[in-house]
Amino acid sequence: MTQSQFQILCIDDDEFMLKATHRLVRRLKPDWTLNVTSDPINWEQHIDASSPPSLVVSDLLMPKLRGDELLKQIAVKYPATIRAMMTGDSTRNIPELAIANAHFILPKPFSEQDFSYVLDSVERLHQLPFSEATKRQLAGLESVPVLPSRIRKILQALRDPEFEIEQLSRMVSEEPALVTRLLQLSNSAYLGFQNQTMSVEVAINRLGMVVTGAIATCMLSQKVFHNVSVESHQAVVDHYLQLAGVCRSLSQKLNFPKSQQECIYLAALFGSLGELVLLEMGVEREKVSGISSIEENHLDALVIASYVLILWGYQLDIAVTMLASDTTVANNNSDIDAGQIICVCRQWLQKSHEEQRQLCMTLPNQLAEFFQGWPE
Structure with missing residues (x-):
């Protein structure tokens, strides 16, 4: 159009x-x-x-x-x-x-x-690379959430070129659970942070303001999902935070540019929004990963999440990267793209220890070496 x-x-x-x-x-x-x-x-x-x-x-x-x-x-x-x-x-x-x-x-x-x-x-x-029928179906979904005002204020502030870390620190400090999670992530050795900190400003500086805003978006979205319990919402966000963290570490290992590392992290994390919408619609969580009924060759959770992302003001490249994570990883040492990174990390987290070992045997060398060294 x-x-x-x-x-x-x-x-x-x-x-x-x-x-x-x-x-x-x-x-x-x-x-x-x-x-x-x-x-x-x-x-x-x-x-x-x-x-x-x-x-x-x-x-x-x-x-x-x-x-x-x-x-x-x-x-x-x-x-x-x-x-x-x-x-x-x-x-x-x-x-x-x-x-x-x-x-x-x-x-x-x-x-x-x-x-x-x-x-x-x-x-x-x-x-968005969807058919007109898909766009009509997405626009008609009653469970697609309106951006909460609390998140809108944070995202609007982040778009201001003069906005500073100190201001974001004051905004997120009003949410104790969010502060706890930001400090936890900023002290993670697996994300490359060696020295411990209890400073919110330092945590934001380590994670980056855009990533901090994304984490806040996912955590504070709980109030717009009326049929999803606080516990279920936390479990979903926790899983996708773990996925995003693994994706970020792998993209760093593969020397992706920092801007692309950030895009991969956001695309992995925001998959949580699609799963939460499906849960709001009454879909059982164990069935979410197998539903592909809206757009051919794409999981419903990723299709819905990409739609919500754009509604909430995020850029198209994040949604496109998310949709590309439906792809499979080739069994060779060719270049690995952003979508494949999310795809293989998602597969790896879903498997048992023995299944992870078997998966590594099928992966390109640089991916296999990364996962073999990842902590259990």
Whole structure:
């Protein structure tokens, strides 16, 4: 899909907000087709039925029709359309109210950064290597979580080029469990950290602010999964933190560039989001790794996780790397790519000690040597 094919419909009974939205979209995405209306009842009159909108943005509290009901109508009529809710009501748990109908929650009034984040995410969603049928199915999943405001604030801060470690340290220090995990990871000898520290700032410096933000995203996402217990959520995140750690060590061993090491770590870690969504949908955990029904040749957990990643504002290369981890590792000494690193590390962690030994016998030499030296 090219830029000129993106269409957006904004619905708000406040004419001032409509004009502000119109000006902002025209400036941020001048090639997009934009329609606005203050009439939520007759929203269909502002849509070309032959070309469904890429994005619908609606106010929540409107006198003729509430925004959540309007977005429900959009979801039924145009299941592939991305839906965003605007609200100035800070007294209610809006994500819980709108989770079945909205992919994004925008504060009202919104900032340019808020709106740009949504528009950029919509573009990246269309760049995911999925069929149109898959995109419709993903957009219609009711269990796909809205980005929690606590995580959104951290991620927004990380996008600020002037944001500093001290500021991130203050933000994460409000979450004791997160602090404990960051210190644990930053003191791991297997990740290359030899000297112990109890400083949150030092921990963040060792892990990197982007990786710290990713760990925070996974750990703090617990509140958006209503059918997943705290214990189950922790177990899933712990498993993927372990996977990400092994992947990072292997990519370091293979001398991957630091930027690619970080991408591999994030792609491995964020696989947890797909598994959590499936658990939220009622899938038993032991069956998650075997389900491949949404997109051919890809595990559902990875397909869903890549979709959530883009919704939450992460870059396309992380999602693509995650999807590439479905591939198998060749039995030769040819170059190993990022997807294969995650794939083989995932396989290795799923196996018993004897099965791990057998797996090593089938791997290229540089991979076999790495796993033979990895602690039990």
